[in-house]
Amino acid sequence: MRRVIGFSVAVLLAAVPAGAVEKGEEVEVTSGAVTALSCALAARESGKLDGITACPLAEAQKEIVVVDVAEMQIYRISSRKVFRFELEKAFGGGSIDFTGKVVKLDKKTGVATVDVEEYTVARKPKPGAFKGCL
Numbered sequence: 001m002r003r004v005i006g007f008s009v010a011v012l013l014a015a016v017p018a019g020a021v022e023k024g025e026e027v028e029v030t031s032g033a034v035t036a037l038s039c040a041l042a043a044r045e046s047g048k049l050d051g052i053t054a055c056p057l058a059e060a061q062k063e064i065v066v067v068d069v070a071e072m073q074i075y076r077i078s079s080r081k082v083f084r085f086e087l088e089k090a091f092g093g094g095s096i097d098f099t100g101k102v103v104k105l106d107k108k109t110g111v112a113t114v115d116v117e118e119y120t121v122a123r124k125p126k127p128g129a130f131k132g133c134l
Contacts, residue, residue, distance in 0.1 A: 021073060021102050021112050028099045029075065031122075032066040034090040040067045040074045041109065053093050060091050065111065066098075076113040078103065086121050093124035 021027060035043075035052045036059035043051045044067075052067055064087045066075045077087065082098070090096060098119035102112045 020110060021105065023102050023105050025102045026099070027075070027102060027112070027114060029066065029068045030097050031095040032068050032075070032098070034064060034066055034087050034094055034096055035092070036060050037063040037065045037074070037076075037111070040065050043067070044072050044074065055092060057092070060088065064088065064091060066096055074109075074111045076104075076111055078113055078115050081116045082119055082121075089123045090121050091124065095122045096120065097122075 033052045035055045038059050039051050039055035043049055049069060052069070063076070064084065066077060066087075067073070068075065077096075077098070082096075087096070096119055098114070098116045100114040100116040100119075103115050104113035106112075
């Protein structure tokens with residue numbers, strides 16, 4: 001009986017993404033990684049975060065999303081305030097800080113769509129740029 005209960009709990013935990021959000025909820029993301037949806041879903045499934053920044057540029061043509069690495073939550077950004085070209089500048093190594101409200105939730109993938117109120121985009125560093133402290 002314990003095995004059945006343990007298995008049921010494990011299946012339930014795997015079905016609900018960590019840090020799941022609900023429609024209408026206010027969210028605040030600090031240093032959200034900008035990547036493609038396919039790479040974000042693969043990283044969440046495998047637990048390996050290196051695929052987020054090493055995502056091929058061809059995948060960005062389909063859909064760009066933001067991953068809150070601390071919560072392992074994936075967000076689509078509505079284009080009301082944040083333009084695609086701003087996200088493209090941060091793709092593959094840059095980040096975005098934003099606050100907003102969840103307006104839609106894809107039940108199948110657990111990806112939330114957010115209307116952003118305030119945001120700041122940090123561009124991807126140029127190759128060879130200084131990336132640490134002394």
